[in-house]
Amino acid sequence: MRTREIRLASRPTGWPEPGNFDLAEAELPGPAEGQVLVRNLFMSVDPYMRGRMNDVKSYVPPFQIGRPLEGGAIGEVVESGAPGFQKGDLVLHSLGWREHAVLDASAARKVPEVPGVSPSAYLGVLGMPGLTAYAGLLDVAEFKEGDAVFVSAAAGAVGSLAGQIARLKGASRVVGSAGSDAKVAYLKEELGFDEAFNYKNGPVAEQLQRAAPDGIDVYFDNVGADHLEAAIESLNPFGRVAMCGAIANYNATEPQPAPRNLVQCVGKRLTLRGFIVSDHAARMPDLIAEVGGWLREGKITFAETVAEGLDNAPEAFLALLRGENTGKMIVRL
Template identity: 65%
Template sequence: MTVNREIHLASRPDGWPTPENFRLVSTSVPTAGDGQLVVRNVVMSVDPYMRGRMNDVKSYVPPFRLDAPLDGGAIGEVVQSRAEGYAPGDLVLHGLGWREYALLDAGSARRVDPALAPVNAYLSVLGMTGLTAYAGLLEVAGMRAGETVFVSAAAGAVGSLVGQIAKLRGAARVVGSAGSPAKVERLRALGFDVAFDYHDGPVRDQLRAAAPNGIDVYFDNVGADHLEAAIAALRPHGRAAICGMIAHYNATEPPPAPRNLALVIGKQLTLRGFLVNSYGHLREQFVEEASGWLREGRLHQDETVVDGIENAPAAFLGLLRGENLGKMLVRL
């Protein structure tokens, strides 16, 4: 019998997670019941939002359970099917990552076609990551052609797509912040008009230099000083789509920013938090538009790929530390 290895949550982190919060557990490969599939996962996603699920707090998704496998986006190859329409060898997108083999109700799987796009793309640029960037920028923040856009964590999976989609949709100026010279370099290659390293000085000052006339849209992945700087830079009727606040996730004390929140009144700003699962109605339009950009070579998704289920915790910890360029994936 083949062994199925999976990653369990061994303990809940207080502040920054450590390898000790995870446990590699060997178990047996499941057997499909009626209407079910067993898949061998080929690639899985690690995402910043998973940090929140490691806390035992009520949120929009239930917290991960202790001593049970984590979960998240993954692509698996069907190895056993007792569901109509699925046969061994089929590839499906589903929500049970962090394990080598997964047992799925067929209704919770979505078929992916490797002829249309590389398999990884369904977890990144054509998947939740891409839709997050697209919906947040265009629907939540309502970016219009000719506007100036600032995105934080811009070399990350979502951020790098936000900047590129902004340019493709006619933004006049796109500014990105990132955490290393190499990332800044990459952002320039991806077409960002200005990119800066937030280690080089106060974000507020660097943003003012990058967009002396202010910004219209801020896509927030960081919170804290980045959000404060954006509020200072936003022009009247500016909008911020709040996608993530990675600076807050591992803080044991909440960051004090933004101290300038009262500016939202006089500038009539809108700050709007969002979750991609509220924007499924845009998926079809998004996939069509993004597929076109991909075919034309106008949209790029960097990937940082780690090998082996045993390295999934390290991949996740690296993601939280910003060690990834683009989408962080684990190949199983």
């Protein structure tokens, strides 16, 4: 069958541009034994994909020029050559950036439909971003009841969940940073953050100190740069940092200076710990059980910014890097 896919046309230098992507037609064979043909319904664009556009050694292989990009997707089985999968099954897999995919059944996970909830939730609150927030806060940062928590990029897919989980787990204070006054209002009025600030309105360190005058115990870091430096300044002794990402530096063309106050990590006995969500896959059942329960009970909420059609997937990705999304950025195919 004929289908369409987005390929990497060239490697970006600095900020990606539309010319780095190519929308192309492709011909797919039918599924062989042990494979399934899937029609993608939704695909995900995520900040980590920017790193895969560079030809550098990392924890995940780089995208290849002339080949389709990859990423989380959820779709329905159109044709199955594998036992246990039949037409109409809803599956989660990693061959996004295309309208159809043929893949080994072992690389697809059947997921149940959740009444009243879009299947795209498996790309966000019940998927990789949700697990990142859940394991990052509870396991990596070793959150405990009574901790004061600061989350950067708090209106994004991961940050918005990390803050809500902290609140539901008994944080003494939850503070978030975001890039617009509207997002700040969203954090406080809809997600229940105790305080939030627009990092564009002044030095992050000063705004954080006003938002958390008694300091913080946990920092969930999605930004790095000035946010990490500000958090180190505000962290109480034995504070912990879950280093999830550093989006402030993803498109930099020159080496960026480290936080200038790293020496405080010694005197305060801080723990700064990086993590990759795939290392915490065993926690997925706990996420589905606990966060899924909160979702059904209306105790947790999530937002999506939805782009329509494969043609708009590159622009959705660029908009994500510019911080134009609230919650999870999704492309509906």
